Amino acid sequence: METNELQRILEAYDAKLDSSIQLNKEALKRIQLEKSEKKTRIILIYRGIELLFFGIVVLFLGNYVVSHWSHTHLAISGSIVGVFALIALTGSIGQVALLQQIDFSKPLVDIRKKIELVNSHNLLFIKLIFLSAPIWWAYALVALDVFLGFDLYPHLDQDFVLRYLVFNAVIIVPVSWLFNKLSYKNMHIDWVRKTIGFLSGTKTGKAMEFLNEIEEFEH
Numbered sequence: 001m002e003t004n005e006l007q008r009i010l011e012a013y014d015a016k017l018d019s020s021i022q023l024n025k026e027a028l029k030r031i032q033l034e035k036s037e038k039k040t041r042i043i044l045i046y047r048g049i050e051l052l053f054f055g056i057v058v059l060f061l062g063n064y065v066v067s068h069w070s071h072t073h074l075a076i077s078g079s080i081v082g083v084f085a086l087i088a089l090t091g092s093i094g095q096v097a098l099l100q101q102i103d104f105s106k107p108l109v110d111i112r113k114k115i116e117l118v119n120s121h122n123l124l125f126i127k128l129i130f131l132s133a134p135i136w137w138a139y140a141l142v143a144l145d146v147f148l149g150f151d152l153y154p155h156l157d158q159d160f161v162l163r164y165l166v167f168n169a170v171i172i173v174p175v176s177w178l179f180n181k182l183s184y185k186n187m188h189i190d191w192v193r194k195t196i197g198f199l200s201g202t203k204t205g206k207a208m209e210f211l212n213e214i215e216e217f218e219h
Contacts (some may be wrong), residue, residue: 029149044099054089073153077138091124119207131179134168187212
C-alpha cells in the first residue's frame with residue numbers, strides 16, 4: 001500500500017473519530033441539560049409552594065396587626081415579624097422569576113449562573129435569622145399569643161424590658177455588618193466562606209464560590 005493512500009485512510013479515520021467524539025460530547029451535553037431542566041421544573045414547584053406559604057403568612061400577619069391595633073406591643077411585634085415574612089416572600093418571588101428566565105438554549109455559563117443563584121437561595125434565610133437576632137422577642141410574643149392565647153408582655157418586669165431593648169439595640173450594628181458580609185462577593189474571605197458552608201451546607205457554599213468566580217471573570 002502506497003504511503004499517500006495510507007495517509008488518506010488515516011485522515012479519514014481521524015475525521016470519523018473526531019466526528020464520533022463530537023457527537024458523544026453533544027449527546028452528553030444534551031442529557032445534562034435535560035437533567036438540569038427537569039430539576040429546574042421541580043425546584044420551581046417547591047419555590048411556588050414557598051411563595052404561597054409566605055404569601056399566606058404575610059396576609060395573616062397583616063390581619064393580626066389590624067386586629068391587635070389597640071395592643072401596641074402586639075401590633076409592633078406583628079409588624080416586625082411581618083416585615084421579615086415580606087422579605088422572605090420577596091425572595092421567593094425573585095426565585096420564581098429567575099427560574100422562569102432560565103433559557104436552556106443560551107450559553108452554558110449563563111444557564112449555570114442562574115442555576116447557582118437559585119442554589120444560593122438558602123443563604124437568604126440564614127441571613128434573616130441573623131438579622132432577626134436583636135428582635136427575636138417579637139416572634140415569641142406573636143407565637144405565644146397566636147398559638148396559646150397568652151400575652152407575655154404584661155407579666156414582664158419593665159426594667160428587664162428596658163435593659164433588653166437597650167442590649168438588642170446595641171447588637172443591631174454588628175449583626176447588620178455580618179448580614180452584609182455574608183455574600184458571594186466575599187467568598188475570598190476565609191471566615192465568610194467557612195461560615196456560609198457551615199450554616200447553609202456544601203451545595204450553597206459551592207454555588208456562592210461559583211458566583212464569586214463568575215463575578216471576578218466578568219469584571
